[in-house]
Amino acid sequence: MDLAGDSKLVRSTTAIDVARILRARILAGNYAADEFIRQEVIAKELGVSRIPVREALAQLEAEGLVIRQKYRGALVPKLSIGEIEEIYEVRGMLEPYLLEAAIPNITPEAIAKLRQVVERSRTARDMTEWAGLNMEFHQALYSLANKPLSVQVLENLLTRADRYLKMQRFLSSETQEESDAEHQRILDLIEEGDAQGAVKALREHISWNAQDLRRTLGLDT
């Protein structure tokens, strides 16, 4: 019998660690768009060779967080209005689908756990912490759907969206409150057994978020 039920203690490799660190940095906005991330620099900073750095950059390329060009290097792509539009459009399809699949499996304990995440989210200081809890909420909710592939796709979308979310960390604290309130409302509806109402609320939640992001990013067509 092993300690953690997860049994993932074996998995961590330096390449994965480097990828996690770089991912956090990119999402925190540490690298300017179109600025090359030099393997040697990262390697020295982290005290490893360039090999795991290369693997990490390959991983991040697969996640869409960097673009690599042969013999030139890896860079963080510019944010694109079109991409964020797409992200929210696809989220608008995937998330209701996942919620619907998850609802039959939601236990009172799961609800309690989700409420805790929302509570912690309320007291979040900065956008980075809030975005993390936001991600946690979605993961905890949709993991109950038993749709691992779709969840994986969605998580990639949420990660990409993070870059855009973090851009508006200076303003719109009321947006966070409103978002938390919507999460709570969705939980209420689930608890009441109103599955369709919850799905509808989720759709509106996503649509509202998209509009809000468009507005604060200045592009409201």
Added chain:
Amino acid sequence: MDLAGDSKLVRSTTAIDVARILRARILAGNYAADEFIRQEVIAKELGVSRIPVREALAQLEAEGLVIRQKYRGALVPKLSIGEIEEIYEVRGMLEPYLLEAAIPNITPEAIAKLRQVVERSRTARDMTEWAGLNMEFHQALYSLANKPLSVQVLENLLTRADRYLKMQRFLSSETQEESDAEHQRILDLIEEGDAQGAVKALREHISWNAQDLRRTLGLDT
């Protein structure tokens, strides 16, 4: 001015080449599920070192075609009924969305090109060739949607689905004909300007394919 409008002559790297070869092999069913793909073996076969092989396997892991375990190796995951169900469910959302977005940009030339692909598909000998043309059709159609992110997600789904499609290469030649006919019908509807009809036909096409695959894979619940 450069020769090819593509300007991608610079891109190919040995890791990418290795990944392409391995991807083709996996989709062709050359590796049994849960059988380890040894880096050294591939490296010797292709006359390269293990480094590009490792990168290729990492890439394929990101595509969901292999699973890697630290110090153990990479293996092709078993086919899962749940996964194929999910693939078709998500396709059922993404493809109509992409088609709707593509329709306004479809020119008569694009239609002609698509018809050519369908024609070639009709004369396809084996399932591998047909699957390739099927992929080509989807790409040519959806690339007009100007939704690169969604197309990327969809292409990954189609690649995963390939493994399941190839399983039924021995039977159901009438399935291929029927599928080609449906493609043609979708093109007809687009040409007639009946966008909604085309989208509806596409939905039915996907749904029908899913049912057919379920049936031939023996799991029709």
Added chain:
DNA sequence: TGGAATAAAATTGGATCCAATATCCATTAT
């Protein structure tokens, strides 16, 4: 003979070294 302990082989992950290519800068020609 069977099973646990242990040693040997195989395999992957990472570090270092070399090759291929891009970028930058100086020189030169117009």
Added chain:
DNA sequence: ATAATGGATATTGGATCCAATTTTATTCCA
């Protein structure tokens, strides 16, 4: 003065070598 050309420098991709770990084979003891 400026643009083109050639070479020095920087940087990435790949090969070889070493370390960490797993897997297989062997030995020893009941």
